[in-house]
Amino acid sequence: MTMTDETDIKTKILLSAKKLFAVQGFDGTTIRQICEEAGVNIAMVSYHFGGKDNLFGALFEAFIPNAQLSSVDPNMPPVIGVKLVIREVTLYRLSDPQMISIIQQEISMNSPRIQKIREHVMPMWRLLRKWIAEGREHGLFQFRSLDTAFMSVAGTLLFHRHQEYWKVLLEEDTSDVEATIEDMTEYILHGLQYSGE
């Protein structure tokens, strides 16, 4: 059918764009490369997405899970909240390292496309910061600077070993997802000097 063909082409373009943007960056990737990778004609990007910038934006509509966050209770216990964010971010990081790579690049350079990212993921960071702050107020966490603590946690979460750059240094197996989540949680909670459990 026409509809499914169209969706198929759009999906093929999105997947190719994600793959190439992750490795070469937005500016380093050409529409022709994306279309060759996807096996479609060059004009398809402009026709289906209305240009390279809109294609980039469409990546975040397609591959960022933002529905689940609106369902969580902002007033849940801080430690539970922090643990939830650690789990969700780590799961997402492991399931779609390409999107993480793209997000990291766009954050590093202050790109005009950053707004699209903000819309989708900033609510989660706000929640995380709120929970960390509340945890300190409740005497569960101990640290001097909230900003430094928050940025340390965010850095721990977003940085990842999937990058080729670190491959020469790392040795261990990473297939056990639950173990990784547990390790990350332990490191972060100890870093925040969590007293409990």
Place this chain on the structure above:
Amino acid sequence: MTMTDETDIKTKILLSAKKLFAVQGFDGTTIRQICEEAGVNIAMVSYHFGGKDNLFGALFEAFIPNAQLSSVDPNMPPVIGVKLVIREVTLYRLSDPQMISIIQQEISMNSPRIQKIREHVMPMWRLLRKWIAEGREHGLFQFRSLDTAFMSVAGTLLFHRHQEYWKVLLEEDTSDVEATIEDMTEYILHGLQYSGE
């Protein structure tokens, strides 16, 4: 004199390139932009550096302090070593956030230019990893996965609040460098479950 004039132009180009690469990325920055920012002719980049790629490489020759690392003793106590790396990286991160931004971008995408970065900073990461591993062997640190621990520390160190992206979330003053180093050290050592002192 000739020497100073030449150095002056080369320096102006290097500073402009660093500034623009940090914000727009390597591919997003054109030689014409760099030269306009530096107030020099377009041909100067090819003449003095031999091309855009070599200009990028020259950034790391010019702005990465690699001499001081070779003077440290690899066999020093692990905790002292980790603390040293935290201090040096944090000081450098605060003194030249543009270079950190560039490094982060190049690590995120697996760029062919990554080799230049590796040469200059990988020895330090090797040392850090060695000290973290030794600290665990000596019973000073406690964690399950060395790789996860190392990546967490690296993430904590490299991620930084200077990025425009986080500005909307952060509130505190960051002028006290020593306090920041202390906060980072505390977070990381607690994250590694350091028992001592």
Place this chain on the structure above:
DNA sequence: GCTTGTTTAAAACAACTGTTTAAATTATGC
């Protein structure tokens, strides 16, 4: 079978890319 609107393809578009050239300017050695 013809017309309609939609989707694809190849070619072309102007603008921009990194780099080089050839001439002009400046500095250097003696």
Place this chain on the structure above:
DNA sequence: GCATAATTTAAACAGTTGTTTTAAACAAGC
């Protein structure tokens, strides 16, 4: 002071960029 070298300039180079155009192929309704 002059010949030589080094530096700077403006113009041009061939190749690539994102996007658009024109025409062909397609499916659906009647």
